[in-house]
Amino acid sequence: MASxxxxxxxxxxxxxxxxxxxxxxxxxxxxxxxxxxxAFIGSECMLFASLxxxxxxxxxxxxxxxxxxxxxVDAAGKVFTPILDIPVTSASTFVxxxxxxxxxxxxxxVQLKGQPLxxxxxxxxxAQRSSQLWLGMTALLGACFLGFxxxxxxxxxxxxxxxxxxxFGSTFFTLTGFHGAHVTVGVLWLMSxxxxxRTRGLTPKDELVVDICALYWHFVDVVxxxxxxxxxxxx
Amino acid sequence: MATLxxxxxxxxxxxDAKSGLWSWLATTDHKRxxxxxxxxxxxxxxxxxxxxVMIRTQLARPNMGFVSAETYNQLFTMHGTTMVFLAxxxxxxxFFNFLIPLQIGARDVAFPRLxxxxxxxxxxxxxxxxxxxxxxxxxxxxWFGYAPLSTPAYSGVAPGSSELKMNMDFWVAGLQVLGxxxxxxxxxxITTIINMRAPGxxxxxxxxxxxxxxxxxxxxxxxxxxxxxxLVFLMMDRVFGTTFYQVAAGADPLLWQHLFWVFGxxxxxxxxxxxxxxxxxxxxxxxxxxxxGYNVMVYSGIMIGFLGFxxxxxxxxxxxxxxxxxxxxxxxxxxxxxPTGVKIFNWIATMWSGxxxxxxxxxxxxxxxxxxxxGGISGVMHSSPPADLQQTDTYFVVAHFHYVLFGGSIMxxxxxxxxYYPKITGRFLDERLGxxxxxxxxxxxxxxxxxxxFSGLLGMPRRIYTYDAGQGWDLFNLMATYGTxxxxxxxxxxxxxxxxxxxxxxxxxxxxxxxxxxxxxxxSPPPEYNFAKIPTIGSRYPLWDLKDPxxxxxxxxxxxxxxxxxxxEETASHTAKALGIPMPYPTAKPLFTAIxxxxxxGGLLLFRDHHAVGLTIxxxxxxxxxxxxxxWLTSPLE
Numbered sequence: 001m002a003s004x005x006x007x008x009x010x011x012x013x014x015x016x017x018x019x020x021x022x023x024x025x026x027x028x029x030x031x032x033x034x035x036x037x038x039a040f041i042g043s044e045c046m047l048f049a050s051l052x053x054x055x056x057x058x059x060x061x062x063x064x065x066x067x068x069x070x071x072x073v074d075a076a077g078k079v080f081t082p083i084l085d086i087p088v089t090s091a092s093t094f095v096x097x098x099x100x101x102x103x104x105x106x107x108x109x110v111q112l113k114g115q116p117l118x119x120x121x122x123x124x125x126x127a128q129r130s131s132q133l134w135l136g137m138t139a140l141l142g143a144c145f146l147g148f149x150x151x152x153x154x155x156x157x158x159x160x161x162x163x164x165x166x167x168f169g170s171t172f173f174t175l176t177g178f179h180g181a182h183v184t185v186g187v188l189w190l191m192s193x194x195x196x197x198r199t200r201g202l203t204p205k206d207e208l209v210v211d212i213c214a215l216y217w218h219f220v221d222v223v224x225x226x227x228x229x230x231x232x233x234x235x
Numbered sequence: 236m237a238t239l240x241x242x243x244x245x246x247x248x249x250x251d252a253k254s255g256l257w258s259w260l261a262t263t264d265h266k267r268x269x270x271x272x273x274x275x276x277x278x279x280x281x282x283x284x285x286x287x288v289m290i291r292t293q294l295a296r297p298n299m300g301f302v303s304a305e306t307y308n309q310l311f312t313m314h315g316t317t318m319v320f321l322a323x324x325x326x327x328x329x330f331f332n333f334l335i336p337l338q339i340g341a342r343d344v345a346f347p348r349l350x351x352x353x354x355x356x357x358x359x360x361x362x363x364x365x366x367x368x369x370x371x372x373x374x375x376x377x378w379f380g381y382a383p384l385s386t387p388a389y390s391g392v393a394p395g396s397s398e399l400k401m402n403m404d405f406w407v408a409g410l411q412v413l414g415x416x417x418x419x420x421x422x423x424x425i426t427t428i429i430n431m432r433a434p435g436x437x438x439x440x441x442x443x444x445x446x447x448x449x450x451x452x453x454x455x456x457x458x459x460x461x462x463x464x465x466l467v468f469l470m471m472d473r474v475f476g477t478t479f480y481q482v483a484a485g486a487d488p489l490l491w492q493h494l495f496w497v498f499g500x501x502x503x504x505x506x507x508x509x510x511x512x513x514x515x516x517x518x519x520x521x522x523x524x525x526x527x528g529y530n531v532m533v534y535s536g537i538m539i540g541f542l543g544f545x546x547x548x549x550x551x552x553x554x555x556x557x558x559x560x561x562x563x564x565x566x567x568x569x570x571x572x573x574p575t576g577v578k579i580f581n582w583i584a585t586m587w588s589g590x591x592x593x594x595x596x597x598x599x600x601x602x603x604x605x606x607x608x609x610g611g612i613s614g615v616m617h618s619s620p621p622a623d624l625q626q627t628d629t630y631f632v633v634a635h636f637h638y639v640l641f642g643g644s645i646m647x648x649x650x651x652x653x654x655y656y657p658k659i660t661g662r663f664l665d666e667r668l669g670x671x672x673x674x675x676x677x678x679x680x681x682x683x684x685x686x687x688x689f690s691g692l693l694g695m696p697r698r699i700y701t702y703d704a705g706q707g708w709d710l711f712n713l714m715a716t717y718g719t720x721x722x723x724x725x726x727x728x729x730x731x732x733x734x735x736x737x738x739x740x741x742x743x744x745x746x747x748x749x750x751x752x753x754x755x756x757x758x759s760p761p762p763e764y765n766f767a768k769i770p771t772i773g774s775r776y777p778l779w780d781l782k783d784p785x786x787x788x789x790x791x792x793x794x795x796x797x798x799x800x801x802x803x804e805e806t807a808s809h810t811a812k813a814l815g816i817p818m819p820y821p822t823a824k825p826l827f828t829a830i831x832x833x834x835x836x837g838g839l840l841l842f843r844d845h846h847a848v849g850l851t852i853x854x855x856x857x858x859x860x861x862x863x864x865x866x867w868l869t870s871p872l873e
Contacts, residue, residue, distance in 0.1 A: 026430045026431065027429065027430050027431060027432045027436075028429060028430055030430065032345040032346065032426045032430050032431075035345075035425065035426045035429050035430055036345065036346065036422045036423070036425070036426045039421070039422045039425045039426065039456055040422055040456075042456060042457070043418060043421075043422075043456040043457065043459070043460055044460070046456075046457050046458075046459075046460035046461060047460035047463065047464060049460075050460055050461045050463075050464035050465075050494060050497075051464055054464070054468070054479070054490065054494075057487060057490065058485075058486070058487070061485045061486075061487070062484075062485060063484060063485045163471070163475055163476070163477045164475070164476045164477060164478065166478060166484060166485075167478055167479075167484060167485055167486060169477075169478075170468075170471070170477035170478045170479050171479070174467070174468070174471065174477070174479075192865075
């Protein structure tokens with residue numbers, strides 16, 4: 001495959017492709033990857049629906065604490081305060097939502113690549129053109145969210161809630177852990193795009209690759225909105 | 236395909252050699268992947284059949300001692316798991332792979348390398364779940380793996396031992412691996428069908444097999460996540476000590492059943508709809524008539540898929556969900572009989588006053604209509620909760636679903652194999668041996684499963700490894716066992732025919748059955764690029780338009796005759812390179828990535844008892860997976 005080295009760099013452009021739609025006509029005119037990512041997101045909806053349903057079915061069914069929203073006193077008289085820290089998680093939710101904004105700006109920056117800047121463009125117009133800035137920002141905010149989650153998990157364990165403690169522990173860690181794993185995959189994906197952008201430079205032709213990553217990223221954000229509402233806000 | 240192209244020196248020397256082991260390990264050709272699926276799934280079909288033979292031998296007479304109770308548990312668990320996940324689903328996948336691109340006029344699937352990945356993951360997942368039976372450590376909790384019975388508290392520790400048994404761990408890990416395979420394939424086929432149809436191939440001109448497959452792919456992507464979640468919970472209960480299914484911690488013992496059957500009932504349609512699609516190709520061809528009520532067939536297929544998600548709790552009438560839930564699910568179950576019945580009547584109407592040719596595939600297709608109807612009727616009987624309470628967990632249910640899955644899916648798949656073997660290999664399966672196979676299979680099947688209706692109604696429970704004499708079950712069990720032995724002979728005839736005809740069968744040519752759809756417009760076996768020129772489609776039966784437009788009564792009235800020059804059978808053999816058609820490079824990266832995935836799950840299996848070793852293997856697998864994925868995604872396709 002060495003003889004295809006030139007083509008190989010082109011493959012890196014295509015990034016997450018298996019499809020060859022950019023060479024050929026398709027029935028819908030859409031790239032194969034665009035259809036596949038929507039099918040994937042449809043499937044992911046069922047995954048999170050199953051996880052969230054289980055959480056809701058088991059809500060309030062734990063026999064021992066700590067509990068998410070209420071105080072618990074164990075047999076030895078030890079007091080466990082309500083374990084969810086809503087202000088902290090509100091902050092991390094805000095960070096994740098802002099990452100979606102940065103993702104939108106990253107896609108826009110890729111679409112605008114190569115177009116001349118208007119005369120007398122200010123710092124914001126210049127900043128809007130930097131796909132590296134916004135891809136990096138999205139990844140950074142995603143990583144920040146993961147940092148919050150790591151903090152949350154460790155402090156819960158310190159307060160006495162693990163996977164094994166009760167139904168709340170099992171369902172909470174599994175659901176939010178699954179979401180965290182999705183954010184991690186997203187951060188790796190964004191960093192791969194950033195790496196491609198830094199080495200070879202993304203162009204408007206790569207819009208689709210960024211667009212697919214953005215669809216995934218927004219989906220993961222929307223799932224978090226559901227989780228934050230159902231688990232943290234509704235008591 | 237070696238029989239087609241004279242290999243050019245470059246082809247022999249380069250990475251696109253057309254034969255040898257490497258060409259199969261690195262293939263991205265949907266036809267070769269389909270062939271791999273076919274052979275692998277048939278091998279698992281034989282293994283599953285062997286398990287059935289051992290089950291029936293043990294049950295031939297009262298109080299037999301052929302196998303122990305523990306072995307029996309492993310046998311019925313693996314028989315169900317193997318037939319559902321490793322035989323029937325992949326046999327359907329073999330046809331998805333081989334046929335969908337050919338039927339819609341495409342040169343490959345949308346993601347050829349993902350397609351290879353799906354196959355390898357299936358193969359390794361199948362091995363992971365099957366191999367332990369050689370060490371008497373196979374899964375033993377039923378193909379439905381009911382938790383809490385499959386949690387460590389009930390199936391974890393062998394009597395007189397303190398170590399956790401791994402039996403169900405293999406099942407939990409194996410099914411997750413197989414889920415990845417099915418999901419990846421489903422994304423691929425959805426994209427292929429939506430986006431790679433030849434010009435003029437509107438959705439309502441697609442061949443019925445492609446339509447039914449299209450519905451199945453949606454069932455797969457929506458039904459597999461719930462079982463994946465159920466399996467993740469079970470795995471975490473078994474490995475990390477979570478409380479999802481621990482009733483002592485307040486868990487709901489029905490959680491598993493709901494999650495499993497939300498998957499499990501659509502799974503029934505995942506198993507049967509491809510067979511429905513296959514006979515919908517066979518019946519018009521051998522009746523020389525278009526499929527009766529094409530539109531209604533499409534809508535009823537979609538309706539079945541849709542309603543299939545609303546009937547899961549009819550598997551749970553006996554758990555006491557209450558009158559409201561029972562009534563709703565009972566009603567939904569009765570409703571789903573309507574679109575299914577519509578299909579049966581449409582097939583009969585397709586044959587009505589047709590010029591019927593009783594070939595072997597036609598016989599299997601007609602057998603599907605008859606046998607599936609029996610299974611369908613006993614299915615509607617279960618929709619009534621009071622009747623179901625009598626029948627549940629008895630052999631009556633075993634009889635019911637074997638009429639649906641053997642009488643339906645397997646008959647349809649055999650119809651498909653006899654019908655498409657000439658397209659896949661270029662040669663016919665022997666008609667005489669095929670007839671012997673058909674009749675032995677038909678009689679054997681009925682002798683095996685019909686008596687189970689009676690033993691079931693007389694109260695014989697499922698999953699018991701032996702029984703006492705004098706309960707009125709003896710004769711029916713003996714009949715069933717003899718029927719199974721007859722099926723062994725039938726299958727042996729089939730295997731002999733299948734293997735022998737590859738080299739000795741009569742040469743078939745491009746369109747041996749005078750069929751109507753695109754796959755028959757190209758040589759058999761098809762060249763690697765399928766279509767030298769992508770055809771333009773003007774109707775549902777383009778080949779019949781060419782031969783005699785009067786055959787084709789396209790009711791839409793909008794049909795334009797297809798361009799004859801597009802559909803001329805190609806006589807000359809060319810390589811893709813000579814024709815300037817870009818083809819995907821062969822690559823073993825999907826294979827490498829699939830190995831990574833399975834190694835990862837292997838590490839997870841070891842983790843509970845050997846933390847360090849398990850973690851090392853798990854991380855090695857993860858590194859292989861990620862590395863393989865990066866190498867794959869950053870290299871060009873073609």
